[in-house]
Amino acid sequence: MTDRRILSCEEALRRLADYLNRELEPPERDAVEQHVRLCRECCSRAEFERLLKERLAELGREPAPARMLSRIRELLGGD
Numbered sequence: 001m002t003d004r005r006i007l008s009c010e011e012a013l014r015r016l017a018d019y020l021n022r023e024l025e026p027p028e029r030d031a032v033e034q035h036v037r038l039c040r041e042c043c044s045r046a047e048f049e050r051l052l053k054e055r056l057a058e059l060g061r062e063p064a065p066a067r068m069l070s071r072i073r074e075l076l077g078g079d
Contacts, residue, residue, distance in 0.1 A: 006035060009039060016042075019032040
């Protein structure tokens with residue numbers, strides 16, 4: 001991706017996880033960054049995803065409560 005065109009929301013959202021994980025090369029990273037700066041909806045989505053990722057990382061440091069594990073097993077149909 002060498003052109004400076006503005007990505008569509010669909011294209012930006014498809015690359016969002018890689019963008020937040022810092023896995024994009026500069027041209028793609030810059031294109032996603034530009035889109036997120038200009039698009040309020042995608043900016044909100046990016047912020048939500050970033051905060052969710054942060055929170056999940058924090059939770060990953062602690063064991064899940066037994067009640068939560070039980071509920072997950074129940075929802076997966078394996079109680």
